[in-house]
Amino acid sequence: xxxxxxxxxxxxxxxxxxxxxxxxxxxxxxxxxxxxxxxxxxxxxxxxxxxxxxxxxxxxxxxxxxxxxxxxxxxxxxxxxxxxxxxxxxxxxxxxxxxxxxxxxxxxxxxxxxxxxxxxxxxxxxxxxxxxxxxxxxxxxxxxxxxxxxxxxxxxxxxxxxxxxxxxxxxxxxxxxxxxxxxxxxxxxxxxxxxxxxxxxxxxxxxxxxxxxxxxxxxxxxxxxxxxxxxxxxxxxxxxxxxxxxxxxxxxxxxxxxxxxxxxxxxxxx
DNA sequence: AGATATTCCTGGAGGC
DNA sequence: TGCCTCCAGGAATATC
Numbered sequence: 001x002x003x004x005x006x007x008x009x010x011x012x013x014x015x016x017x018x019x020x021x022x023x024x025x026x027x028x029x030x031x032x033x034x035x036x037x038x039x040x041x042x043x044x045x046x047x048x049x050x051x052x053x054x055x056x057x058x059x060x061x062x063x064x065x066x067x068x069x070x071x072x073x074x075x076x077x078x079x080x081x082x083x084x085x086x087x088x089x090x091x092x093x094x095x096x097x098x099x100x101x102x103x104x105x106x107x108x109x110x111x112x113x114x115x116x117x118x119x120x121x122x123x124x125x126x127x128x129x130x131x132x133x134x135x136x137x138x139x140x141x142x143x144x145x146x147x148x149x150x151x152x153x154x155x156x157x158x159x160x161x162x163x164x165x166x167x168x169x170x171x172x173x174x175x176x177x178x179x180x181x182x183x184x185x186x187x188x189x190x191x192x193x194x195x196x197x198x199x200x201x202x203x204x205x206x207x208x209x210x211x212x213x214x215x216x217x218x219x220x221x222x223x224x225x226x227x228x229x230x231x232x233x234x235x236x237x238x239x240x241x242x243x244x245x246x247x248x249x250x251x252x253x254x255x256x257x258x259x260x261x262x263x264x265x266x267x268x269x270x
Numbered sequence: 271a272g273a274t275a276t277t278c279c280t281g282g283a284g285g286c
Numbered sequence: 287t288g289c290c291t292c293c294a295g296g297a298a299t300a301t302c
Binding site for chain 3: 002003034058073074075076077109111112113127159161168169260261
């Protein structure tokens with residue numbers, strides 16, 4: 001599942017073929033990804049030059065010289081392929097550059113989204129306006145303030161994009177394990193010192209995943225279509241019943257919080 | 271504020 | 287082999 005590291009890797013991959021290029025052709029095969037696409041999307045993008053690519057939380061952003069930004073979210077199963085060759089099922093959106101590269105957005109489950117937003121209004125675009133700070137920017141003091149008094153489980157609060165933006169299920173589990181924090185603990189009860197450690201482990205785990213080329217769930221492909229990585233091993237995610245890698249003698253447990261799986265070591269995490 | 275449920279969607283896994 | 291059910295997940299939304 002694409003989380004922040006996968007989006008970062010994807011943006012970097014797209015940048016290699018897109019930055020500075022003129023968009024020669026757009027093919028939007030579905031008008032209805034998560035939200036309806038503007039009817040004039042083709043006109044606004046065709047002939048425009050891509051000036052910059054960037055990432056915000058789990059969104060990728062492609063800016064053009066015509067004042068528009070194309071914003072994508074990969075949802076659960078989204079991926080970009082560069083020069084896919086033949087046609088793939090679920091290729092919903094294709095972009096051709098002036099030097100002949102084809103970029104295809106493929107998303108079987110269609111939980112992803114595609115939006116065209118005026119670049120100078122991007123900060124007030126509702127999906128962006130609601131986002132909390134980036135994990136690489138947030139300070140422990142800020143996180144402490146944002147969690148103060150909150151009774152909900154720390155695991156759930158870290159998944160809340162308004163509190164801290166960009167974390168998903170996998171890296172929240174991994175970061176909490178490394179920080180030795182029990183995912184069931186209420187957000188407001190985590191001490192400032194432990195939040196210092198948590199901010200560090202969040203950054204560490206994200207940096208490592210980006211370095212490994214994005215993570216590693218079976219179906220993730222890098223932008224150029226290379227198939228998935230098993231290079232990054234998780235300590236707890238999807239390891240129910242297996243021994244704790246910390247060597248504490250405990251066993252990784254799976255619980256359900258907010259309707260989704262949490263993996264942790266009850267011996268190590270308090 | 272928080273807990274829980276539902277919706278979107280497909281493919282992969284496991285049961286029989 | 288195939289048919290069935292369940293499950294995975296991010297984000298928006300609804301309800302109590």
